[in-house]
Amino acid sequence: MSEVPSGAPRHLPAARGGEWEVVIGMEVHVQPKTRSKMFCGCGIAELNAAPNTHVCEICLGLPGVLPVPNKAAVEACLKTALALNCEIPRHTKFDRKNYMYPDLPKGYQISQYDLPMSINGWLEIGDRKVRIRRVHLEEDTGKLIHAGDKLHRAWESYVDLNRAGVPLMEIVSEPDIRSADDARDYAMELRTLLRTIGASEADMEKGQMRAEPNISIRRAGSDELGVKTELKNINSFRALHRAILYEVERQRELLESGGVVVQETRGWSEAEQRTFAQRSKELAEDYRYFPEPDIPPLELDRAWIEELRAALPEMPAVRRGRLVAEHALPAGDVAVIGADRELADLFEGAVSAGAPAKQVANWIVGEVAPSGKLPSAKNLAELVTFVSDGAITRDQGREVLFESVETGRTPAEIVAEHGYKQVSDESELRLLAEAVIDANPRAAADYRGGKRQAMQALMADLRKRAPQANPKLANELLLKLLG
Numbered sequence: 090m091s092e093v094p095s096g097a098p099r100h101l102p103a104a105r106g107g108e109w110e111v112v113i114g115m116e117v118h119v120q121p122k123t124r125s126k127m128f129c130g131c132g133i134a135e136l137n138a139a140p141n142t143h144v145c146e147i148c149l150g151l152p153g154v155l156p157v158p159n160k161a162a163v164e165a166c167l168k169t170a171l172a173l174n175c176e177i178p179r180h181t182k183f184d185r186k187n188y189m190y191p192d193l194p195k196g197y198q199i200s201q202y203d204l205p206m207s208i209n210g211w212l213e214i215g216d217r218k219v220r221i222r223r224v225h226l227e228e229d230t231g232k233l234i235h236a237g238d239k240l241h242r243a244w245e246s247y248v249d250l251n252r253a254g255v256p257l258m259e260i261v262s263e264p265d266i267r268s269a270d271d272a273r274d275y276a277m278e279l280r281t282l283l284r285t286i287g288a289s290e291a292d293m294e295k296g297q298m299r300a301e302p303n304i305s306i307r308r309a310g311s312d313e314l315g316v317k318t319e320l321k322n323i324n325s326f327r328a329l330h331r332a333i334l335y336e337v338e339r340q341r342e343l344l345e346s347g348g349v350v351v352q353e354t355r356g357w358s359e360a361e362q363r364t365f366a367q368r369s370k371e372l373a374e375d376y377r378y379f380p381e382p383d384i385p386p387l388e389l390d391r392a393w394i395e396e397l398r399a400a401l402p403e404m405p406a407v408r409r410g411r412l413v414a415e416h417a418l419p420a421g422d423v424a425v426i427g428a429d430r431e432l433a434d435l436f437e438g439a440v441s442a443g444a445p446a447k448q449v450a451n452w453i454v455g456e457v458a459p460s461g462k463l464p465s466a467k468n469l470a471e472l473v474t475f476v477s478d479g480a481i482t483r484d485q486g487r488e489v490l491f492e493s494v495e496t497g498r499t500p501a502e503i504v505a506e507h508g509y510k511q512v513s514d515e516s517e518l519r520l521l522a523e524a525v526i527d528a529n530p531r532a533a534a535d536y537r538g539g540k541r542q543a544m545q546a547l548m549a550d551l552r553k554r555a556p557q558a559n560p561k562l563a564n565e566l567l568l569k570l571l572g
């Protein structure tokens with residue numbers, strides 16, 4: 090095992106015989122954002138498309154056809170590799186990975202073997218670096234759908250080839266990850282990065298990003314790697330985290346009871362929350378890789394690569410650092426805003442439109458991010474300023490925000506139309522507070538008798554009577570009148 094990543098390794102306490110260290114490498118398959126498939130002109134099917142409606146002679150693997158690489162997929166792969174600090178070798182080529190499976194009509198998959206599009210990069214997770222071994226391009230397989238009649242023991246399998254030939258990037262890390270938490274953070278950071286550079290939507294629910302961690306454990310301090318198992322096609326961050334925790338525990342129990350870990354591919358059962366053996370791991374020679382004879386090796390234009398590098402946006406980790414340095418945002422706010430380029434753009438846009446930074450962050454974290462609907466930066470700035478100036482209450486602000494997002498109208502228009510305003514006039518608020526105390530004699534008596542929580546009932550009644558009342562001033566007046 091070569092260099093250990095920076096930061097303290099995390100050890101599992103063990104029942105006996107010292108601590109265990111967890112060693113994880115990740116393969117992540119990502120569907121780049123393209124209009125067509127990897128080697129033909131077929132469009133990319135939506136998940137609910139009718140089966141076999143996005144196929145042609147090339148992706149069906151009929152004889153006598155020639156695959157042509159998709160330039161947009163190559164570009165997305167290069168951008169990803171550059172964002173992950175990879176080297177781009179001068180020469181790259183495609184290879185055939187041979188295996189027989191009904192969802193693979195050609196009997197082989199076009200992938201990249203010994204000359205991948207990129208090598209030797211890294212991704213920073215917190216204060217640690219996870220080294221990236223390679224990022225390469227390949228094509229996806231089709232999908233098998235099994236149906237059957239249990240009663241009559243009649244089983245049928247269908248094949249849908251809409252997905253066959255869809256481009257895939259494979260991002261392979263070195264075994265530098267040391268815990269389930271780090272594995273999840275790595276995958277989440279990768280998603281943020283892919284979205285930031287526009288290489289992929291990376292939506293795990295839609296299968297656009299699938300994680301395959303390989304996991305082993307070893308005695309702390311050992312330099313040798315243990316026998317690893319590989320978990321296939323994990324399609325949520327939560328499942329990734331749980332599957333690794335389960336698998337680490339399974340291996341530890343095995344080894345501590347004198348057993349051995351078998352190198353194999355395992356699946357994750359969401360229903361049973363456990364991993365299960367699928368097949369013993371194939372070795373590279375089982376696939377009889379050889380260069381794809383129908384696609385000439387690629388010599389990538391260095392000027393093009395430099396153009397792509399120069400056009401990369403600010404990386405998420407750099408931007409998070411800047412948000413902290415320039416606006417003194419707390420870590421929790423930065424974690425939410427910095428995880429999404431659109432939210433970060435919205436934040437910076439609203440602040441440069443003149444709204445106070447901390448308030449903008451509160452509104453984005455508390456309201457905008459959970460709703461999933463984005464106002465314009467100008468509208469958000471206007472709204473935040475109304476609330477922070479005390480022109481409208483926070484509750485009114487929430488309604489104005491959602492109406493503004495739905496209709497596209499400005500907060501100023503909406504506030505004027507509804508006649509929203511916050512009442513801060515003292516004589517008006519005093520009358521209101523007196524009315525509330527008169528209407529709630531028991532709560533008032535309770536408060537005077539020392540039950541401080543009785544104030545909540547009084548404030549609730551006050552807000553019901555006058556939602557536009559300035560809550561801070563109203564509260565002060567109630568306290569004064571009851572004191």
Ligand SMILES: [Zn+2]
Pocket residue numbers: 126129130131143144145146147148149254
């Ligand atoms: Zn096709």
